[in-house]
Amino acid sequence: MEHTNNQITLRGTLATLPEFSHENHGRRFYRFYLEVPRLSGAVDMLPVVAEEHVLNEMDLSGGEMLTVTGQVRTHNSRTDGVRRLLIFVYAMRIEAEDGEPINDVQLDGLICKEPVYRRTPLGREICDVMLAVPRGFHRADYLPCILWGRTAQEIAQLDVRDGVRIVGRLQSRVYTKVTEEGPQERTAYEISALTAEVNEEQ
Secondary structure, eight states, rough: OOSEEEEEEEEEESSOOEEEEEEEEEEEEEEEEEEEEETOOEEEEEEEEEEEHHHHHHHHOOOEEEEEEEEEEEEEEEETTTEEEEEEEEEEEEEEOOOOOOOEEEEEEEESSSSSSEOTOOOOEEEEEEEEETTTTEEEEEEEEEEEEHHHHHHHTTTOOEEEEEEEEEEEEEEEEEEEEEEEEEEEEEEEEEEHHHHHTT
C-alpha cells in the first residue's frame, strides 16, 4: 500500500457472509466479519466494511483465507438517543490467499484526550490513549489505543495534540455492560500497540 497515516492489513477466515450495510451517494456498502487468530490462541472477530465493487473484484481462486488491506475507520452512531463510536475496517482491497494470519496496523495521529495511565493488580503498566487520525475532507477517525510497559510510561507523559506514531494490531474484547434491561454482552475494539513513538512532524 502507499504510505498513509492510517493503514491496516488483515489475513484471516471469513466468519460471516457479506450483508448489505448502507448506501452513500449512490455507492452500496457491505459488512462482514473476519476471524483473525492471535499467537496466544485467542481469536479477534473484526468488522469489515467494503464497497460493492471491491467485493465484485475479488479473485477467490488464491486460497481459503482473505487478505484485507485498508484503513481503520470510526463512525458516530446514535440509536435511541444513545451515541456510540463504531469502529471497523474499511476495505480498499480484498484478496483470497493462504498463509499465516496477519493483523498489522500503522497509525499517525494526534492525542485528543489526556492519556490515562494505570497499573493492573499484578503491577502491569497500561496507558489508554484516544488518537485522532486525520482523514480527507477535514475529517478524522478517533481510535482508542492501549499501550503497555515502558511504552505506556513514555506516552503517558505526552499532552493533548502531541503527535504519535503507533504500530500494533486491531483487537476485539468482549465485556458485559449493565443496562436498565439487565447485563448485556458487548464487543469493544481497540488498537493494541506494539511500538509507539512521538511524531514531531504532526
